[in-house]
Amino acid sequence: MTPTTPCTIRAALPSDENAWRQLWRAYCEFYRVQMPEEVTSRTWNRILDPDSQVMCIVAEVDGQVYGFANCVVHENTWETQLVCYLEDLFVTPAARGRGLGTALLEWLRNAMRAEGWARLYWMTRADNAPARRLYDRFTQADGFVRYVIRQK
Numbered sequence: 248m249t250p251t252t253p254c255t256i257r258a259a260l261p262s263d264e265n266a267w268r269q270l271w272r273a274y275c276e277f278y279r280v281q282m283p284e285e286v287t288s289r290t291w292n293r294i295l296d297p298d299s300q301v302m303c304i305v306a307e308v309d310g311q312v313y314g315f316a317n318c319v320v321h322e323n324t325w326e327t328q329l330v331c332y333l334e335d336l337f338v339t340p341a342a343r344g345r346g347l348g349t350a351l352l353e354w355l356r357n358a359m360r361a362e363g364w365a366r367l368y369w370m371t372r373a374d375n376a377p378a379r380r381l382y383d384r385f386t387q388a389d390g391f392v393r394y395v396i397r398q399k
């Protein structure tokens with residue numbers, strides 16, 4: 248892939264399973280999470296299920312997938328329209344800095360307008376500088392802080 252090779256952003260297909268799983272593994276390593284296979288399989292199956300709220304788009308260059316965005320489109324209490332939560336964004340390290348992350352976010356912003364979602368939103372760690380440099384070009388962080396209670 249040369250720095251100028253154009254990338255295609257498209258919905259994930261069944262044939263992307265191996266590439267998606269490889270990227271997903273690296274993404275989980277980035278977050279130092281041991282993801283159970285049961286969860287990975289369920290997530291992939293929901294991505295492919297048109298009746299699921301989970302969706303995934305991939306960034307492809309020369310027929311190879313280098314990045315993904317996993318999202319959940321869901322109801323909410325603040326708007327009448329659906330909203331889109333970007334849950335996972337990942338570009339393989341060797342392909343970073345070439346605009347794939349930007350292209351994935353731009354695709355989602357266009358989908359928001361086309362689908363009539365009230366908003367597209369996401370979270371990241373406060374100290375994730377590369378991601379925040381990218382995100383700050385789209386919008387400002389709104390200052391909300393996340394609280395989590397876990398079952399175990």
Ligand SMILES: CC(C)(COP(=O)(O)OP(=O)(O)OC[C@H]1O[C@@H](n2cnc3c(N)ncnc32)[C@H](O)[C@@H]1OP(=O)(O)O)[C@@H](O)C(=O)NCCC(=O)NCCS
Nearest residue numbers: 336337338343344345346347348349370371377378380381
């Ligand atoms: C955040 C992430 C998706 C960005 O993907 P990307 O394809 O590198 O994004 P872009 O190329 O569109 O833009 C990234 C920015 O980092 C810069 N950059 C350059 N080289 C880079 C490199 N080797 N690694 C990371 N960023 C780089 C880009 O130039 C750009 O900033 P700039 O235009 O202001 O200089 C990617 O770094 C990633 O997967 N990180 C690990 C997982 C993660 O943090 N995900 C987000 C969790 S919420």
